[in-house]
Amino acid sequence: SSSVSQETHTKQKTMTTSNNSNTIKVKIQLHATKLKNVAGAFKGTSDPFAVVTLLAAGTNEQPVVLGKTEVIKNTLNPIWTKTFHLDYSLGKLRHINVGIYDEIRKSTDKPMGSAMFEIGDILGSRGNIKGKKLSRGGFLYVRVTQAKDDLTSSLTNSDDGGVVETDDEIKETEPKKLTLKLQGVKLKNVEGFFSKSDPFYEISKSVNLAAGGKGWRVYFRSAHKKKNLDPIWDDHEIDLSDFCEDYANWENEPLLISVFDHEKSGKHTPMGSFETTVNGLIKAGSEDDNKSEGFTLRKGSKSYGLIVVLEASVPTVAPPPAAAVPPPVIPATTGYAESP
Numbered sequence: 106s107s108s109v110s111q112e113t114h115t116k117q118k119t120m121t122t123s124n125n126s127n128t129i130k131v132k133i134q135l136h137a138t139k140l141k142n143v144a145g146a147f148k149g150t151s152d153p154f155a156v157v158t159l160l161a162a163g164t165n166e167q168p169v170v171l172g173k174t175e176v177i178k179n180t181l182n183p184i185w186t187k188t189f190h191l192d193y194s195l196g197k198l199r200h201i202n203v204g205i206y207d208e209i210r211k212s213t214d215k216p217m218g219s220a221m222f223e224i225g226d227i228l229g230s231r232g233n234i235k236g237k238k239l240s241r242g243g244f245l246y247v248r249v250t251q252a253k254d255d256l257t258s259s260l261t262n263s264d265d266g267g268v269v270e271t272d273d274e275i276k277e278t279e280p281k282k283l284t285l286k287l288q289g290v291k292l293k294n295v296e297g298f299f300s301k302s303d304p305f306y307e308i309s310k311s312v313n314l315a316a317g318g319k320g321w322r323v324y325f326r327s328a329h330k331k332k333n334l335d336p337i338w339d340d341h342e343i344d345l346s347d348f349c350e351d352y353a354n355w356e357n358e359p360l361l362i363s364v365f366d367h368e369k370s371g372k373h374t375p376m377g378s379f380e381t382t383v384n385g386l387i388k389a390g391s392e393d394d395n396k397s398e399g400f401t402l403r404k405g406s407k408s409y410g411l412i413v414v415l416e417a418s419v420p421t422v423a424p425p426p427a428a429a430v431p432p433p434v435i436p437a438t439t440g441y442a443e444s445p
Contacts, residue, residue: 127194127195127196128192128193128194128195129192129193129195129251129252130190130191130192130193130251130252131190131191131192131193131224131228131249131250131251131252132188132189132190132191132249132250132251132252133157133171133188133189133190133191133201133247133248133249134185134188134189134247134248134249134250134322135155135157135174135185135187135203135245135246135247135248136182136183136184136185136246136322137153137155137182137183137205137239137243137244137245137246138181138182138243138244138246139181139182139242139243139244140153140181140182140183140205140217140218140239140241140242140243141181141217141218141239141241141242141243142181143207143215143216143217143241144207144215149179149370150179150180150181150370150371151179151180151181151207151215151217152176152177152178152179152180152207152208153176153177153180153181153183153205153206153207153208153217154173154174154175154176154177154183154185154205154206154208155173155174155183155185155203155204155205155206156170156172156173156174156203156204156206157170157171157172157173157174157189157201157202157203158170158171158201158202158203158204159171159191159199159200159201160199160200160201160202160221162197162198162199162200168202171189171190171191171201172187172189173187174186174187175187176208177371178369178371179369179370179371179372180371181243184322184323186323186324186325186326190252191224193224193225193228195225196225197225198223198225199223199224199225200221200222200223200224201221201222201224201247202219202220202221203219203220203221203222203245203247204216204218204219205217205218205219205239205245216241217239217241217243218239218240218241218242218243218245219239220237220239220245222235222237222247224249227247227248227249228249228250228251231313231317232248232312232313232314232317233248233249233250233313234246234247234248234249234314235247248312248322252346281345281346281355281419281420282342282343282344282345282419282420283342283343283345283383283386283387283417283418283419284340284341284342284343284416284417284418284419285340285341285342285343285386285414285416285417286337286338286339286340286341286414286415286416286417287306287327287338287362287412287413287414287415288335288336288337288338288412288413288415289304289333289334289335289336289337289338289364289410289411289412289413290335290399290410290411290412290413291334291335291410291411292304292334292335292336292364292376292377292402292409292410293334293376293377293402293408293409293410294334295366295374295375295376296366296374300332301332301333301334302332302333302334302366302374302376303329303330303331303332303333303366303367304329304330304333304334304336304364304365304366304367304376305326305327305328305329305330305338305364305365305367305373306326306327306338306362306363306364306365306412307323307325307326307327307362307363307365308323308324308325308326308343308360308361308362309321309322309323309324309360309361309362309363310322310324310358310359310360310361311359311361321361324343325341325343327339327341329367334410337415340415340416345358345383345419355383356382356383356384356387357382357383357384358382358383359380359382360380360381360382360383360386361378361379361380362378362379362380362381362400362412363375363377363378364376364377364378364402364409364412375404376402376404376409376410377402377403377404377408377409377410378402378403378404379400379401379402379403379412381400383419386414386417387417387418387419389413389414389417390414390415390416390417390418391417391418398411399411399412399413399414400412400413400414
């Protein structure tokens, strides 16, 4: 704005982007239900993944592939944890196409259905989610929300009435990453007498449902550890700007951690769960004397073992260095004692 000095303009940015105040950053998440099994006779269940493509908005544009999700083995009800990010101009029609495929090793992947969605339509819908029935069978759901680094910046007002944030505020609101490493202790074997469970865990967060109310949505899924009732899972970095529904209050974000016994069929057996917060994980990971207590996994009223936090930390932004204190000024002297 002409009312804002050039010096201030170079040190500040709008809530969304420095070039267009009508542009916001959004994230896109996917899940599907009741997909048609296209694996073929005697070949088990499909291994679905999704590809998201941003369609051209004009004759001078080309479609852009935003990426693909992870492959989830042997399921017709995939909940993908992959999140896609997009700069979206408010009021401008932007369509995405989501194609679902069955991964076929050493051959061509088989289509399982596709659907087209408009970003603004999803943002304006209840729960920020839209679903469509696929012609090949099943339903595809797309959730679009504004990225938390846009929503939770520490904001001030510019002279022209716009919303801006200073460099110092930008540093304080940069997306934080949670480094997490978990261990299971004496997990209950749900595999049977002649084998051991292959445990993995999922982290879910509370979200608004399209039908109203609250529910849990999976945002992270670990690898499974084969035949191990005392697994030490690999450490992971989790981006809290994607993970937390209320990024300004990320320490108290409610989380559900669930453990499952991995099955090749895709019908994983629950091994218990517990609720906590990001701050609860960090506290548990910093209390060496209490690590043996851990979080109790419960399935109904029964205990299914413990989850111990080996590490849970979020890097903090270091405060700016203190200004150097100049040495005291010593008055000049002649070297002679003054007369009394």
